[in-house]
Amino acid sequence: xxxxxxxxxxxxxxxxxxxxxxxxxxxxxxxxxxxxxxxxxxxxxxxxxxxxxxxxxxxxxxxxxxxxxxxxxxxxxxxxxxxxxxxxxxxxxxxxxxxxxxxxxxxxxxxxxxxxxxxxxxxxxxxxxxxxxxxxxxxxxxxxxxxxxxxxxxxxxxxxxxxxxxxxxxxxxxxxxxxxxxxxxxxxxxxxxxxxxxxxxxx
Amino acid sequence: xxxxxxxxxxxxxxxxxxxxxxxxxxxxxxxxxxxxxxxxxxxxxxxxxxxxxxxxxxxxxxxxxxxxxxxxxxxxxxxxxxxxxxxxxxxxxxxxxxxxxxxxxxxxxxxxxxxxxxxxxxxxxxxxxxxxxxxxxxxxxxxxxxxxxxxxxxxxxxxxxxxxxxxxxxxxxxxxxxxxxxxxxxxxxxxxxxxxxxxxxxx
Numbered sequence: 574x575x576x577x578x579x580x581x582x583x584x585x586x587x588x589x590x591x592x593x594x595x596x597x598x599x600x601x602x603x604x605x606x607x608x609x610x611x612x613x614x615x616x617x618x619x620x621x622x623x624x625x626x627x628x629x630x631x632x633x634x635x636x637x638x639x640x641x642x643x644x645x646x647x648x649x650x651x652x653x654x655x656x657x658x659x660x661x662x663x664x665x666x667x668x669x670x671x672x673x674x675x676x677x678x679x680x681x682x683x684x685x686x687x688x689x690x691x692x693x694x695x696x697x698x699x700x701x702x703x704x705x706x707x708x709x710x711x712x713x714x715x716x717x718x719x720x721x722x723x724x725x726x727x728x729x730x731x732x733x734x735x736x737x738x739x740x741x742x743x744x745x746x747x748x749x750x751x752x753x754x755x756x757x758x759x760x761x762x763x764x765x766x767x768x769x770x771x772x773x774x775x776x
Numbered sequence: 777x778x779x780x781x782x783x784x785x786x787x788x789x790x791x792x793x794x795x796x797x798x799x800x801x802x803x804x805x806x807x808x809x810x811x812x813x814x815x816x817x818x819x820x821x822x823x824x825x826x827x828x829x830x831x832x833x834x835x836x837x838x839x840x841x842x843x844x845x846x847x848x849x850x851x852x853x854x855x856x857x858x859x860x861x862x863x864x865x866x867x868x869x870x871x872x873x874x875x876x877x878x879x880x881x882x883x884x885x886x887x888x889x890x891x892x893x894x895x896x897x898x899x900x901x902x903x904x905x906x907x908x909x910x911x912x913x914x915x916x917x918x919x920x921x922x923x924x925x926x927x928x929x930x931x932x933x934x935x936x937x938x939x940x941x942x943x944x945x946x947x948x949x950x951x952x953x954x955x956x957x958x959x960x961x962x963x964x965x966x967x968x969x970x971x972x973x974x975x976x977x978x979x
Contacts, residue, residue, distance in 0.1 A: 577869075578842040580830045584823040590816055592808050598796070604866045605795050606824055607831060607840065613793055614828045620787040621821040624806070625814055627783045637810060639781040663807045666780075 581607070633704070635680040635697045637662045645677055652676045654713040658701060658732065660684050660720060668718065676716070679704065684724035685731055698732060705740050714744040721750050784810070836907070838883040838900045840865045848880055855879045856913040861904060861935065862921050863887050863928065871921065879919070882907065887927035888934055901935060908943050917947040924953050 577585065581603060589599035606614045630636070631643035638644070645651060645665070655676025659665060660683055668674050681696040693699075705712045715736060719725035733745045751769035752761055761769075780788065784806060792802035809817045833839070834846035841847070848854060848868070858879025862868060863886055871877050884899040896902075908915045918939060922928035936948045954972035955964055964972075 578831060578840055578847065580823070580826045580842055581840060584827045587816075587820040587823040590812075590820070591805055593801070593804075600866065600869070601796075602794055603827070604864070607827060607865070609793075611828055613790075614824055617790040617793070618821040618824040618828075620783070620790040621809055621817055621824075623783045624787045624810060625817045625821075628781060628810060637781055637784060639783055644781065661807070662810070663803065666803070 630680075634678045635682060635700070636665055636678055650675070653710040655716070656701070656704065656712055656714070657716045657718050658729075659718050660725060660728070664718065664720075676714075679715075681719070681728065684719055684722075684728040686724045686727075693731065696728075698735075701732065702735065702739055705736060705743060712740075712743065714746060717745065717747045721748070833883075837881045838865075838885060838903070839868055839881055853878070857916040858919070859904070859907065859915055859917070860919045860921050861932075863923060863931070867921065867923075879917075882918075884922070884931065887922055887925075887931040889927045889930075896934065899931075901938075904935065905938065905942055908939060908946060915943075915946060917949060920948065920950045924951070 584603045584606065585599045588594055588602050589596055627639045628637050631638040631646055632641050633646045634643060636643040636645065652675050656679050657668060657674060657676055658679045658681060660681055662680050665678055665680065679697065679701050681698065683691055683696055685691055685693060685696065705715065717729040717732060719728045729747055736743055736745050749772055750765065751772055752765060787806045787809065788802045791797055791805050792799055830842045831840050834841040834849055835844050836849045837846060839846040839848065855878050859882050860871060860877060860879055861882045861884060863884055865883050868881055868883065882900065882904050884901060886894055886899055888894055888896065888899065908918065920932040920935060922931045932950055939946055939948050952975055953968065954975055955968060
């Protein structure tokens, strides 16, 4: 016999589906929710429901949006000639946080990974080519900001090759790889240090 | 300008109210919920709502219950002459997991802590005395299973004193303190080791 009443057990089961949440953490969260005020607990339930009902993908860049277009694609001050390509909607946030980027985005929805069965047609790659070749507005540069991982690199190389043949005048760039700011040479892994050397800049 | 659409920002805010969930984890969980199937995400929202609507406290022992009485108080095979006193509903689970205990429970709803303004009347202590002195069923023993912390010990001592004066024939016991099974003497703290020595048992 389970010691939990069925609704409590159900909440524990649902919570343990979240990433990084095991059975023990799920129990702790469930007891927190039971102790919390009705307002706080139902606020969370409503926020989940609202997000699933109201959030879709931007029709231009496939970032998350609660309207047909996301806030960045709606923003008139953004440079539409510069497109930054990222894997997931969550990747837009760290780039925005730098305050260094004033172009628009294109969210692929993942990275190419033939081993997991993720092929170009499973991502929003064709839609990127369409944006670039539409010519209105004219796209000058595409920054490939996929993750510096095997699948992210493969995706960047694949897209760069295609863009070069479809839009020869377009500049295609990739985020720099190198030492993170504040890092220590002594602890840098050799691949990162190799990239930092290859990509060295004259002062 | 926030990069998140308002419903996403609201979900992040609500998630970061959970214990052990900071802003970054809340973002990660929010993006997981956005990616999850509608079924999984709304399942979580419904489970939270259901638990707040259907779960109350058992009228006898103040454990969580989806009926007037909890499953343990409803269970005819439980020994009603033996009451285990715990601080929180979550404390019932580890005791049940031992399969060593066949009595019933009494959940105080916290521990005495004058510094935080938690006095005897804020806990279900008077209700425990009422259960013990009602005489039907006859209570033979009360096991004080509050946490081995300052507040838990103080609560146990307070209740033990009161029970002794109100029901002189009642046995009042406390969980043993000592070395956890599998522990190493070398790493035991001196308070625990002291308790293990004082509480030594003849073989």
